[in-house]
Amino acid sequence: MCLAIPALIKVIEDKEAEAEIGGITRRISLWLTPEARVGDYVLVHTGYAINILDEEEAAETLSLLEEIAGLAEEEG
């Protein structure tokens, strides 16, 4: 029930936005993330953006996981 999915903000109108979720455009509320901007990825839960996703953190996590996978491969 706490499902929240990433959505890309395309257009902002007041406290609402048009966002792309898996190729589909949906209207979402920005009441909980008033600082969101066009081009941000947000986590959408029941039609509300509940957080802005942090691209830098995501990239850092992935490079850490790549490093771990590299280590595993080396040790065979």
Place this chain on the structure above:
Amino acid sequence: MKFVSEFRRSELAEGLISQIHRKSRTPARFMEFCGGHTVTIFRYGIRQVLPRTLDMVSGPGCPICVTANADLDKAIALSQIPEVIIATFGDMLKVPGSRSSLQEVKADGADVHTVYSTMDALRMAEENPTKSVVFLGIGFETTAPTIAASILQAEEKGIGNYYVLSMHKLCPPVLRAILDSGEVKLHGLICPGHVSAIIGSHPWEFIARDYGIPCVVSGFEPLDILQCVDMLVDQIENGESRVEIAYRRGVHPEGNQQALRLMEQVFEPCPTQWRGIGEVPDSGLKLRKKYQHFDAELAFDIDPGPAYEPVGCICGDILRGVKTPADCQLFGKACTPEHPVGPCMVSSEGSCSAYYLYGGGFEG
């Protein structure tokens, strides 16, 4: 970056799995609190790829499952008032109450509508000025701010026929209750990612500090869960217990301050009943005095009658992590997703539903 497929890469999963196997020496039992995590764990067969040292148990993190029958009966009683339209998230429809379900009363003519968002419920209220729209406020800290926002929007727009039946539940207090009961021995906690997106990671610190249990906040993709397990194993092997975040792209330690402000503005904590767990102090939310005119329970006179639980159903024990669906005599026989007896089989995030759909959990 799409924030989804990147976190499902199998070569990265293999790296994490072999690292976990290499590091894990101490037998440990981890609880995934959240039903969303349960689904990821079962869908991707994560229990089966972990070393024998690690045991996983599902927690009570499914809002539909933990809603007490007494509350469900109130929703059903409200649906019997002629001018009332019930607006609810879809998962609630099939949950059996003491005598009936919302789906059954809908079939008998009650005005029950499934909505995706409170925004839809507000629109419904605007479009039906002679009716009263009652939104069933089910959910944890992830959902409560969205319902607070809907009440504030109703106030702002002067929508006088929108009401909320507040059945919200708060996660940290129920974890304290479960740990205090001593029924289930845990060595690590996979903390809910989207609850933490709102409340942050600090509210879990009492678990690491007072109970010595390592806590890691996880996202919902398979790599998130594996990274979280890896971090828990690290803490255990190093003899540490602290709160860490594996889901850093979605969770800040301080949470979402705007969401917390709205929730605080509209709601205040109150004791509430959890299915299988009983009354837990300060684990529910009720509308503050200023917003009580939106409270469906105060606005309508209802008599839901006495509540009772289905005979033979062990959802309560499963929600506390004491039993698994494999222990239930009804599972897969009298109780299936088509004909659910208990809520853990109805909700897509319920343990019984995950066991039934993805199987393979029995040896886990």
